Amino acid sequence: MSLGDRYKTEITNEKWDAIIIGSGISGLTSGRLLADAGKKVLILEKHFKFGGYTHTFKRNNYEWDVGIHYIGGNLHKNNSFIRRLFDYLSNNNLDWSRMDDIYDKMVFPDKTYDFVTGKQLFIDQMISYFPKEENAIKKYIELVNQVFKSSLSYYSNKALPGIIGSITYPFMSKSFLRFAKRTTKDVLSEIGCSQQLIGVLTGQWGDYGLPPGQSSFGVQAMITRHYFEGGYYPIGGSRMIAETIIPGIQSKGGKVVLSTGVKTILTHNGNAIGVLLDNGDEIMSKKIISSAGVKNTFEVLLNDENKTSNKSAPINQVDASTGYYCLHIGLNKSAKEIGLNNANLWVYPGYDHDQNLENYLLDNKQSYPVVFISFPSAKDPTWDKYHPDSATIEVITVAEFSKHRQWEDTEWKKRGDEYDLLKENISQSLLESLYKHSPNTKGHVDYYELSTPLTSRDLANYKEGELYGINHTPQRFKQRWLRPETKIKNLYLTGQDIVTAGVSAAMMSGVITSSAILKKNLMKQFLH
Ligand SMILES: Cc1cc2nc3c(=O)[nH]c(=O)nc-3n(C[C@H](O)[C@H](O)[C@H](O)COP(=O)(O)OP(=O)(O)OC[C@H]3O[C@@H](n4cnc5c(N)ncnc54)[C@H](O)[C@@H]3O)c2cc1C
Incomplete structure (x- = not known):
């Protein structure tokens, strides 16, 4: 079976349970999980390559990844959540290589600081660089753990549909928001970190795109924890991600089509009913899932009636990275x-x-x-x-x-x-x-x-060539509407914008969105 499907006008005559806009990791994850639940899915990709930011390109004998340099999350352990999910989606066909023990080097004008694999080794290494700030470093690690623990219910809430999701939101999100609504700099200064230590601990700010004075401490803590057990690289390059996931979707009757951009999400009486393609064809579907980013979805893809500001989503509450x-x-x-x-x-x-x-x-x-x-x-x-x-x-x-x-x-x-x-x-x-x-x-x-x-x-197809979708500010994490369900019935969101940037996070968003659609906790099967 060849990778992906060719667009044919006959596709417009088929009956689809879900159309997914975009074949990035979030779209592919949603596609596979919904197909496994017996749904007939159609993934439409505007680009001439599959995979969104996991695609690669070639020149001469060279090939480069566009949006992956390393992934964290204990991938060497077969029973870790992220590994289980990748294994499931790829039918065990995706392999990972662990980077060397030092996976990141923070190079400042006067000194270079190594980020080493293993939580305790990382802590010891930081203390060896900043012996006078041992207490602040230990406190920081404690907070990182607390943020991670509290994030589980914050993200689980996103998968809960309708009224249940609304009622439970305040207490499911409270602990996480205590940290996420503050800037990284605020939190680190409060626990007594010097400017130099803040500079080193936030040396991965490029992984989420904002410096400590602007970023939410929620994302800083999540990224730090994500890489505690080192960095991993997909063997064969990042294109292996889409190449190993797409056949599983096709084998369940799904289609994944290249060079087929969605121009407009069609709605009728407040319901999403289908899509209008760039080529002028219309395809109807019971549900539409957009992984194209919230700015694209609400500012470009919805028709004028729904686009008018704040009616469908308070999109001006978030800004582009x-x-x-x-x-x-x-x-x-x-x-x-x-x-x-x-x-x-x-x-x-x-x-x-x-x-x-x-x-x-x-x-x-x-x-x-x-x-x-x-x-x-x-x-x-x-x-x-x-x-x-x-x-x-x-x-x-x-x-x-x-x-x-x-x-x-x-x-x-x-x-x-x-x-x-x-x-x-x-x-x-x-x-x-x-x-x-x-x-x-x-x-x-x-x-x-x-x-x-x-x-x-x-x-x-990010309007201003954004690195990471919407900015990871404290304000972003307070947006209740950044969840799969939207005010437009049968229109769902998935992708990095409803969680955080990063391949693992975007993959998680696919699980969250599929759970919300199927009204079933799909997370459980990947937890041990
Ligand atoms: C330079 C760079 C480096 C990065 N490095 C890392 C890293 O080392 N580790 C890590 O974990 N993460 C990294 N990331 C982040 C990570 O790649 C992303 O967070 C993640 O891949 C986003 O997945 P997604 O599915 O949400 O979106 P995307 O991958 O952006 O997928 C969205 C898809 O929707 C398609 N689309 C958009 N509009 C339409 C339309 N109208 N019709 C049809 N299709 C449409 C797009 O073409 C795209 O394929 C990096 C990102 C960048 C840019």
Whole structure:
């Protein structure tokens, strides 16, 4: 059976129980769980590749992931929740490679700090860097555990339908919101962390897109805990995720179709009844599930009657996350020959991430507030077999969509000389950072290509090329409507926006949405 299905107009004549907009991990998870429950599902993907941010692209002999550098969550343990879920969805066909013991390195101008695998080792390592702040570090870990525990009922509530969900919301969300409605900086300052310690503990802020003065402590704590047992990489690259999940959906009678964008969600008398495609066809379905992000869903996909502000959702209560540049680099020797480790590097100009970001946004000639350097081919044990004598690297930093607005009406790959020059300048500055922090790479760069917020807009369909959907502010976590059920009957949400960014979280959102639709707790089967 080939991967995915081709769009044919006959699809419009079939009877669908659920149409899912988007084939990212959340759409695929929902598709598989609903298909397993006997529902006839149709997944419509606008892009010419499956997988949303888990897709990859190739140039020459190189291949890069677009939205995965590492996943946490105890994947080496067969009985961990995330592993069980991946095994189930992929019919045990998806394998993981654990990164080296040091999975993240926080590089500050005066010193580099290692994030090591294993909770106690991580704690000991932090205390060895900041012996005078031992109590604050221990308190921090205690809070991380509390946030995680309280998040379980906060997220479970999202799966509860209608009135039950509403009545139980206040007490199911109270404990989590105690932390999530505060900024990371507030909480860390209160427990006595110095500016330097805050800078190091929040060194993964790029994993959710906001510095400590703006981010919710809820997301900071969840990310810290997620990586306690180290980082993992999907063997064969991130495209293996969609490639191993789609056949299971097809085998249950579902269809997953590429290059088929949804233009409008059709409604009638306050009910979602189908979709209008970019090609003009209409497809009817009992339920519509959107994984396209809440901004897309409420600001673009709904027709005018439902779009009018705040009627369907108070969408102006959440804002879009930043855009990003990613330099995809190909090297003409293997990672081993060049001497590359697989730890991610996070390079910072100083310990105050809020100030670094502010400086950069005020004047783009200032240092990048963060440069993230990832070595995917060094993480994949099968890379050398299929791509001998080569290696890949990705270098990412923050980019504002507004700086690219003058080219917003141009087409991908045809944006003109001025844009190409801007890209070349940014590529060179990111290469400079790479050579500084990974000097062995110099002389081996054979290919590079920069993606900008316009690339992400055109290929991932986020309006402003957002890195992580909506921003992870305290305000976001207070939004009760960020749940599967919407005010429009039979229209459901799934995806990173109703939980948090991250492949595991987005996968969880698929479980939550399917549970809400089937009125059944699907989470249980993956817990041991
Ligand atoms: C640069 C980058 C690095 C990242 N690194 C990591 C990492 O290391 N680890 C980690 O866990 N997470 C990482 N993430 C985050 C993670 O990739 C995402 O949170 C997750 O994949 C989101 O899944 P999703 O299903 O919610 O959305 P998406 O993957 O965005 O899927 C949504 C899909 O909907 C489709 N779509 C949109 N509109 C329409 C329409 N109108 N019609 C049809 N289809 C439509 C899109 O094309 C897309 O395929 C990273 C993200 C980025 C951008």
